[in-house]
Amino acid sequence: MSNWLISLEGTQAGHNAALILAVSAAILHALFGALQKGRHDPWLSRAAIDICYGLIALPFALFVVPWPEPHMWPIFAGAWAIHVAYKVLQAMTYTRGAYTVVYPVVRGTGPLFTVIVAGIVFHEHYAPLQWLGVALLTSAIFGLAVYNLRHLTVNRDRLIPALGFAVATGALVAAYTTYDAWGIRATADPFTFLAWFFLIDSFAMPLFSARRLAAVPRSDLGPLFKRGLLGAVVAFFSFGSIMLATRLDRVGEAAVLRETSTVFAALIGWLVLKEKVGLVRALLMGLIALGAVVMEMAG
Template structure:
């Protein structure tokens, strides 16, 4: 992982946490995700005349990824409805890197060396600590945790699918533009059908915020796709989940959710794991 790849993934982590926070802040989750997904569609359409069409070998991956992203959005909406942002987001993001490591080894033949494997495991341990802090002394909300874990599984699968697809596409920008265009139609179309005539009234109050979230979403994933053409999938997936730290800070500052010493310790563990991954790179 070169400094440029590392910087791109870290910027993606910050922007990803930002658009998720915007989605969580909009009370009606369907409104938030319709705006973010629809905004991604508009950005994709605007890019299409200026980017190459992905190579034929990339299209099975792109179409599979579009379906997986729609499932991811649905699961993430459910996670945000059931749980606090400061825990739903970390569980969803923190559960993905280990699954990516296994899938990348199986399908991309990327077996991490000792340093990278240790870093991934250590980072995931830290992420788990961030996610599970605050559960002691009260009954876990298994529905919320289950939805977040299912979201993490969808993240892991589309990460590997997109990693293979963007490498076959010949253009990371062309791949992301077409991906946003294909996947961005479904949720807005469903929302328009469900609201039947009241869409404008529902969307207007949150339109500016939702479109900012869309721009952040496209930027975040575009940077990750570019990085996946230049480094192994598993370390990128683990480093990207440093967004959990940003998400926890956003939860503490904007949603008044406690951070606390245990999360700081878990965050330090995750930073140590990232250091091992960068040493391996």
């Protein structure tokens, strides 16, 4: 499968596959964010997810995929550091703001930074209409932030810090998207990168949340780790899809298209988490998705 996937790089079939993978990642990432924001403390949810996907990744890393080349270990160390910072900021964001408020800002800020950084790192160039798509997406994000600042009444005293953490988290999204795209291109087998990434990435959050995990009543451990197992499966397919998309096609386009996740996040927040979205916020989230679509279609 690895050889077949690599053969698609730089082809129209590879572009089409990257498109499907990026949209799949969008749907799955919205679900993943809801799982972390849902019933349990986001720190606990993330720790449970990481424990589960580390255990799942272990046999694949050791016995299924080829072992990483020596030059990959420093790359894994860098990826680990960036993802730890991202997950800490993400947990701090979710503990301060409603999911439908902070999620679009996190996911929408990331593509703007990613497109700029990918242009520098990978020498990607975009048409004027594609930049219009990015501008639509970014304008909708900041419009959403302004609307929330003016109209939200619940936890208003925590809204400004939540939005600040959301923007910072979006910057880390851009950092890990670009860095990991470079990392997955640096190894011969992309599945080697994915298996070892998940294994290495699984240690930090359980250690950071050790006291919280120890305080969880035994009766709550089952539901927590059921959520963790589901989140782990979603994470494999979500992160794996977007990383494979960045190997097959341009990093910036894949990153922007993934942010159609805001539409799915709005639906999850409304239908599952019972959060009020409202017409204006729903329209702004839709404009974020429209910007992503324009970016892709104009390419």
